Amino acid sequence: MATFILTINWTDQGIRNVRDAPKRSEAAKELAKKVGVEITEIYLTSGEHDILVIAEAPLGDQVTKFALALGSLGNVRTCTSRAWTESEWTKLISELP
Template identity: 50%
Template sequence: MATYVSLIRYTDQGIRNVKESPARLDAAKKAFQGAGGELKQFFLAMGEYDIVMISEAPNDETVATIALSLGSLGNVRTETMRVFTESEYRKIIGSIR
């Protein structure tokens, strides 16, 4: 499975309802599981982003669908990027001719 890092910010609505965010996190975990992926790690962050999540999913389309679904609820804005593990990195670099 592919690995993704999501950088997340609360919206005004999301921070007003921050006490509900643990339930929203549980819903996000279920969304990943239902789509064949997994939310691997969750971090509350300080600085430009409020949350950092690391997830795995079968493909980019799956993560895009989950991110759009979560964003459509109005509590968070997401910025998600595909990342590569060290072994994937080594394979990519090894293929350079």
């Protein structure tokens, strides 16, 4: 399974209803499952982003579907990055031509 990091920021709508965030988080986990994504961690963060999500999926397309569906609800904006573990990126580098 590939690992993905989603950085998330609340929209005006999302922050106005911040007390609903725990319920929305649970709903997001269920939404992720429907498109084949497993959320392994969700963090509230300080700084540039409001939330950090660590997710796993066999294909990036599944994570894209999840991010689009989540964003379409109007509470958050997402930015998704593919992540490689140290052993994975070490292997990638060792295979460079």
